[in-house]
Amino acid sequence: MDKSISIIKFKDVSIGYGNKIIHSNINVEIEQNDFIGLVGPNGSGKTTFLKTLLGNIKPISGVIEKKDIVFGYVPQRDTVQPLLPYTVHDVVMMGRYSLMGLFKNPSKTDEQKVDESLEKVGISDLRKLNYNSLSGGQRQRTLIARALAVDPSVLILDEPTNGMDTPSHYSLLKLISDLHNQSQLTILLVSHLLSDVANLVKKLMLFESGKFKSGSIEEMLSEKNLAQTYSADIEVKKVNGEYHITSRHSE
């Protein structure tokens, strides 16, 4: 029987900016090969949680234990809009920069990793194209390839399907799912839509105005739990093994 290996532990962690606490007493463990959805509306603290996990901001209190974790981070696509005509190859190569020496140029290994990453996300043929000329889905795949180029132990994706058309949306979710299944990659997927991640991930972290809850998908998707978290009457149905989450409207 597989024994789960904990790779990240939040111990009584409070997160926020300055003295303003957004979530307090977070106690959660992330295990190897986890596939976790971070769900909550805009401004509910998902990004603050991620930035604290990545070490970009310090926790207000508590301890985060991380054991030799290499993070691959995929930011929200809209935050990366370069005016300079970087090619897809240029952008993905940036993922290797943190692993190179200060004055070193990309080596053959770096080039190989870039090629592998492009292949994993299915955009090898786009490597010479200008990043700005790509569609939303292609840009997102480029940013995922850049995160994969760092050989991450944990891949973090911040709202990857935001603003995408339906085919690109599902194609990208399938890619993320494949990356998890084929590469045994630990994935944290941020979304403001519960329905977006409910049928994809194994665990959920729910963020809602000061409330933080985490657990397995079955625990978290109980109607009672969702009603407590979102203070709303939410209906959860499982049809052909898939969750359908809707809000009950009372007349």
Next chain:
Amino acid sequence: METIKILFELFPYAILGSIAAGFICSFLGVFVVSQRVVFLGAALTQAAIAGVAFSFLHLLNLEELIATVFGVQSIDNSFLHHFEHTFFSLLFAVIAVIIFSQSNRQKFLTTDSLLGIIFVVAIALRIIFIQKSPIAEVAEIESILKGDILFIGSQEFFTLLIILIIIFLIFTLFNKQLKFVTFDADTAAAHGINERLWLLIFYLTVGVGISLTTRFVGDVFTFAFLILPASTALMLAKKVSGVFFYSVIIGALIPPIAIYIAFVYDISSGPTAVVASFMVFLVVFAFKKLNK
């Protein structure tokens, strides 16, 4: 040819210095324009001028202090004479850069609001400093503050050349880090790159470059050459290296041509360089529009 020969005899360092200043501005301009912080150029040029204005108050006699420490005569030493202006110009620009680089740590002000505040406060301080200066000739101070390409002498030229080499070295040696943090600072930080440090190095380099070129060639020339060559190059180039190439070619070639035109038609060389750069921008813009 005769006119060019006369110009080289009369203003050799002005011609070479204008090329160096144009090169510095157009190179840094690629980053400033692509980072969408064009107003940083305007704010820093004004901060640099406020610094020079501050030096006219003579609150700290650095000239005398350095002369004493190094045992040199301050009288007739033109390097020391100009040092104080340059030092405070740099100091004010660096302070402005440090304030600006911390802007992402707070949520009360947007970047452009902060730059706007730096811009207007710098102008206000400059006016106050000039009014309180013991030197009576306000017009004379204003002309020194504004700088002029034709006033570039050997010291100014060699200072610009050193700054040009330093900037070029910094952006060559730390190309990867600076490229990543200016492209996507959040991801660079997530991947273990100290984005605050590298952004500070980036902005300090930009600040020093802008401050010194403002000091020697004026705020209008500096601000224009930060924006126009880079904006023109972005329309022309299909690769990142091409953007830098076109930008520095335009930035370095136009100023000496402008000096020639200004000499022939008896007009100011700085504004001529700005208008010439704008004409190139306009031609490229029209060409791109017609070929769309």
